Amino acid sequence: MSKKKIAVIGTGGTISSIGRNPFDIQDYITLGKMMNAAEMVEFFADVATLADLVPISFPPMPSTAIAFDEYVMILERIDAVTADPEVAGVVILHGTATLEETAYALNLTAKTEVPIVLTGAQRPASGLSTDGAMNFANAVRVAASQEARGMGVLTLLNDEIQCAREVTKTSTWRMQTFRTPDFGALGHADADRISFYRRPMRPGAPNGPFDIEALKKVPRVDVSYAYAGCDGTAVRAFVAAGAKGIVSAGFGPGFVPPAEHEALAEAVKAGVTVVQSSRTGSGRAAIVTRQREAGLIGGDNLNPQKARILLALALTKTSDPEAIADLFATY
Known part of the structure; x- marks a missing residue:
């Protein structure tokens, strides 16, 4: 053969x-x-x-x-x-x-x-x-x-x-x-x-929602890593640098220190899309009430670096939070 x-x-x-x-x-x-x-x-x-x-x-x-x-x-x-x-x-x-x-x-x-x-x-x-x-x-x-x-x-x-x-x-x-x-x-x-022995449940190639043209015009998306005492300085610097999206790599369940949360909420008010992920490397980052009220989007179980990829591509299609949340729930 x-x-x-x-x-x-x-x-x-x-x-x-x-x-x-x-x-x-x-x-x-x-x-x-x-x-x-x-x-x-x-x-x-x-x-x-x-x-x-x-x-x-x-x-x-x-x-x-x-x-x-x-x-x-x-x-x-x-x-x-x-x-x-x-x-x-x-x-x-x-x-x-x-x-x-x-x-x-x-x-x-x-x-x-x-x-x-x-x-x-x-x-x-x-x-x-x-x-x-x-x-x-x-x-x-x-x-x-x-x-x-x-x-x-x-x-x-x-x-x-x-x-x-x-x-x-x-x-x-x-x-x-x-x-x-x-x-x-x-x-x-x-x-x-x-x-x-098993199959992926989330859609992927050739059925992804984006194409090569989307990759030619991706907006700036940064990752802000949470640590004890972080105060939003990095978040504000990313916004000042022109970020259209920020992925927050939060603690275990997807939480961050109060000052970091305040900066993320400010970023959303300034028109930046913020996705909450987790630095743990395992499990979903579920959005709780105060995060939802601040306009944060859940990153599901994607790690921060992959959440950044999806958010950058999502922003080539839409800035609507619900539409972006649907993309994260699907892909």
């Missing part, structure tokens, strides 16, 4: 990086040596035994440099390559720092039914015992899997298949860093087969 055709977009990051020696698994970033997609396919040559890999040109960069402009570039390449009906899936090689944000943005905007799988690595390509090779291989296997269709954008690291909306990076250096709090993985990439 012929191998399936899988497009590979290499955006850079640790998985593409070359260090000074096999034990350089931290300071390799100072060299700035990153391979493009074609070089990655050649470097991890065994992966090509699994599928017909089609490397797609993209400027390699650390994922700390990737934001909305780069999402547009990625989507343009996805649109171009999936116009070929023989392409069965897309694998995106990405740095892990912001991988979850790119995955969620693509999940809200990509319009193809072809599986899109993001993967990365905790150790550089040149590092001893790099996880990049197996992550790359398993991402290709998932992208080629018929079961992956209709699952929205996925991530594959450490043999675990996760949903773009829910997955988050939880550890700086450990291999098992990508987790889905509360719900767990969708499935596993085991040696003998790709196994799915």
Whole structure:
């Protein structure tokens, strides 16, 4: 049986990086040596035994440099390559720092039914015992899997298949860093087969409510992180800088200190949309009476960085609080 055709977009990051020696698994970033997609396919040559890999040109960069402009570039390449009906899936090689944000943005905007799988690595390509090779291989296997269709954008690291909306990076250096709090993985990439055990309940690609045009005109949205004694200084600075939206990363249930709450309420009165999230990394941020009266919107169980993605995109469509609340309840 012929191998399936899988497009590979290499955006850079640790998985593409070359260090000074096999034990350089931290300071390799100072060299700035990153391979493009074609070089990655050649470097991890065994992966090509699994599928017909089609490397797609993209400027390699650390994922700390990737934001909305780069999402547009990625989507343009996805649109171009999936116009070929023989392409069965897309694998995106990405740095892990912001991988979850790119995955969620693509999940809200990509319009193809072809599986899109993001993967990365905790150790550089040149590092001893790099996880990049197996992550790359398993991402290709998932992208080629018929079961992956209709699952929205996925991530594959450490043999675990996760949903773009829910997955988050939880550890700086450990291999098992990508987790889905509360719900767990969708499935596993085991040696003998790709196994799915649950499906995402929230809509995702290709049925997201936004398109590539929305990504070309996103307004400024900032995140204000709550801590004991914070007094709204950051919130007021964001408003002064022209923020159209602010995500409040609150304490456990989504609360903030009184002075921070006052600043958030002032921001709403000034025309800024404020979404209440939580810094805990797990659970819903439910809106209580005083927050509702101040005009705050609940961020559901999205972590602050993903709530920022959705709020920025929502504001390209509407500034109506009820409409934005519906988007957060749906996506």
